[in-house]
Amino acid sequence: MPGADGLAAHWMAETVRLREAHWGPLEDASESRRARAEGRGLAAKILLRARYLGQREKLDELLARWKRGARLALLGLAVAALFAGAGAALGALGNGERPVNLLLALFAILGLHTLTFLAWLLSFGVHAQVAGLGRLWLWLTRKLARSPDAALAPRALLELLSRNGALRWILGGVSHGLWVCAFASLLLVLVAVLSTRRYTFGWETTLLSADAFVHATTILGWLPARLGFAMPAADMVRASNGLHTLPASVQMLWSSWLLGCVLAYGLLPRLLALLLCLYMSRRRLAATALDASLPGYAELRERLQPSSEQTGIDAPDTGEVATRIPSGHGAAQAGRPLVVGIELPGDEPWPVQALPEGMADGGNIDSRTQRNALLESLRAHPPSRLLAVCDARQTPDRGALALLAELAAPAGELRILLHGAAAGAGRSAAWRERLAAAGRPADSLYEHWPPALAWLQHGGDPSQADSGAGPDAPAPGRPQPPLQEHRDGRN
Numbered sequence: 001m002p003g004a005d006g007l008a009a010h011w012m013a014e015t016v017r018l019r020e021a022h023w024g025p026l027e028d029a030s031e032s033r034r035a036r037a038e039g040r041g042l043a044a045k046i047l048l049r050a051r052y053l054g055q056r057e058k059l060d061e062l063l064a065r066w067k068r069g070a071r072l073a074l075l076g077l078a079v080a081a082l083f084a085g086a087g088a089a090l091g092a093l094g095n096g097e098r099p100v101n102l103l104l105a106l107f108a109i110l111g112l113h114t115l116t117f118l119a120w121l122l123s124f125g126v127h128a129q130v131a132g133l134g135r136l137w138l139w140l141t142r143k144l145a146r147s148p149d150a151a152l153a154p155r156a157l158l159e160l161l162s163r164n165g166a167l168r169w170i171l172g173g174v175s176h177g178l179w180v181c182a183f184a185s186l187l188l189v190l191v192a193v194l195s196t197r198r199y200t201f202g203w204e205t206t207l208l209s210a211d212a213f214v215h216a217t218t219i220l221g222w223l224p225a226r227l228g229f230a231m232p233a234a235d236m237v238r239a240s241n242g243l244h245t246l247p248a249s250v251q252m253l254w255s256s257w258l259l260g261c262v263l264a265y266g267l268l269p270r271l272l273a274l275l276l277c278l279y280m281s282r283r284r285l286a287a288t289a290l291d292a293s294l295p296g297y298a299e300l301r302e303r304l305q306p307s308s309e310q311t312g313i314d315a316p317d318t319g320e321v322a323t324r325i326p327s328g329h330g331a332a333q334a335g336r337p338l339v340v341g342i343e344l345p346g347d348e349p350w351p352v353q354a355l356p357e358g359m360a361d362g363g364n365i366d367s368r369t370q371r372n373a374l375l376e377s378l379r380a381h382p383p384s385r386l387l388a389v390c391d392a393r394q395t396p397d398r399g400a401l402a403l404l405a406e407l408a409a410p411a412g413e414l415r416i417l418l419h420g421a422a423a424g425a426g427r428s429a430a431w432r433e434r435l436a437a438a439g440r441p442a443d444s445l446y447e448h449w450p451p452a453l454a455w456l457q458h459g460g461d462p463s464q465a466d467s468g469a470g471p472d473a474p475a476p477g478r479p480q481p482p483l484q485e486h487r488d489g490r491n
Contacts, residue, residue, distance in 0.1 A: 012054045013046055049300065063153055089189035089193065134174040164285070176270050194259075227263065404440075
């Protein structure tokens, strides 16, 4: 699963799985059919089914809102971290009126960071996930992305990331990234205030000797010294007890020592941990694979990858049994024009008119079984042109329009014949309105068989579909006459 697109696909699949687990299976006949036709392998088909269901159920919009909320929450926390770092620097140094106790200032700056960083390191030994700022980010994101199904998005993402082992690294990356922002701001403010104010540094104690501070300063200053920061000598450390007046050069050495400690023990560990988390997150996400044995996925195997599938017939319909629906409706050979009847009356013969040679007969579709069989055949053998014959004397319903939409997907081009338009002028007007609302242009509709069959046989420019195709075709350049004027009684 390389990249964010792969993560999004698996996230959508997990969201659909959880939704179906809570509220029952979704009606997915069309989506499963498309997934079977386009996918290679069970996992790919499950991801395709989830994508199509997500688009239909608006789950893709839910995930998009959650991602926007996550980015907004992360941005807000980053701004807060910048202010927190600046505040920590100002709080540790004060206003310059009193001497700065070096060890207390260093503890104020690095104390919480050290505890949380050690807890994160120890979590690897106890197999626990410690990423406080990462958890805070998740909590804030949930607050920003509220909707009836809002809980599905984070739960699906957390379960997905937990299974592939990426959750620890992603939450750790968020936490370390915020700490990097805080330390970057802290160092900038330290440099700014040390450059514009006069500070006096020293150490204070009642119990410890001066040598204890010499050793502490030497140990803490070893790594910053390797990075090029200045290190005060032992006599300078002993003299910085607040009882002696020290020159400005000594105060500069202490400033450099303090900045080096913050960089070496604060910013650098967090930056290295951030880079490690980003690297491991990328590796884990790249290895994400769909577990088809999970509940909700296992039940899809037979629907998306059945042990036997229909592949159509290997010879065209001979027309010897014209009034019978062809078995399986497998006449849709690849590239061949196809005629299909949509719930035409059973007392009429099919096809209503003799079909020219080279055209395939899809039969009169009047049941769910016939519909599914035809769509399976179209997916396997898409026709170059498809003519759907609808009964203009019947009121158009959502089922017929939905079937037309499914037929249009695999066909090279779809046009519609309103059979019986002269006898049902009132309802044919309703058909035109509903089809226009569904996005079908007026020039893709016919009211008579001759121009429709002419287009099916020869194709042509949609704007001239009726041109010269029959006695009712208007002359070139003349507008199409209104529906009422086509009542000549011909079918």
